[in-house]
Amino acid sequence: MAPRSLIFHRFNSYVTAQIRRNHRLLSSASSSALHEAPSSSSSSSPSPSTSPDAVHLTENCVQRMRELHSSEASSGEKMLRLSVETGGCSGFQYVFDLDDKTNPDDRVFEKEGVKLIVDNISYDFVKGATVDYVEELIRSAFVVTTNPSAVGGCSCKSSFMVKQ
């Protein structure tokens, strides 16, 4: 039994060290963003989607957002918000949300009338990524496919590590 608990302890300390490292990465990114804010433009106008660092949306993703718009009775137009949080098995994970307001430091990507919002801190981790809506028997959900900023990662695709 001893070897098993030893392995567990080593694994545990490795994972907590990784989590601490990722927390530092995220908080250092936020503090550097705060310093840069005054110099960069604070508008949240849509960025050109053709640049390589833009976040792309697939047709399926656009189609699904259109379905949500048409079924939504409220007047606020819902946009898809993608953010990155620490967690998951590989360090970071994607979190999707529906939002109807943008903050001054958000980046907005648009395709065929459908908007995707990424906050300034998360944007560094998803530059050049693609958002898709995947439909399978077991689940249908928004996923981030092909993120050039990420390396390795959980094979369920919701958690990833960043390139240093």
Place this chain on the structure above:
Amino acid sequence: MAAPSSSSLLSKAGPALRRQVLSLTDAAADRIRQLLQQRQRSFLRLGVKARGCNGLSYTLNYADEKGKFDELVEDKGVKILIDPKALMHVVGTKMDFVDDKLRSEFIFVNPNSKGQCGCGESFMTTSSAETSKRGSS
């Protein structure tokens, strides 16, 4: 006098044991019924495969015939087949279906699960941990 034969005991215990293997919530049963009717298929087959960050993940496919060693579970008027390789990992699992704007998926509440991937898709059970140990030694 002869004790009640074991086969009659088993046949009485059989359905009860089968009910315990996998249970469905109303939402899951409704969704499965809808899917099977829409596609005109007979069963869903639940399996597990080794992948993900923490051992196993669930697989779900349509099926038309029961395999020889598949376990048939019938709950709330819906039929699910369980792959024999998955059976010991999913015993006692409750299958639910959540449907919100961002996603709709089947979720599995598995009492055998010893840990989960952050995304909840991968899980490990004591039997899978032992199997992987044996496999690596």
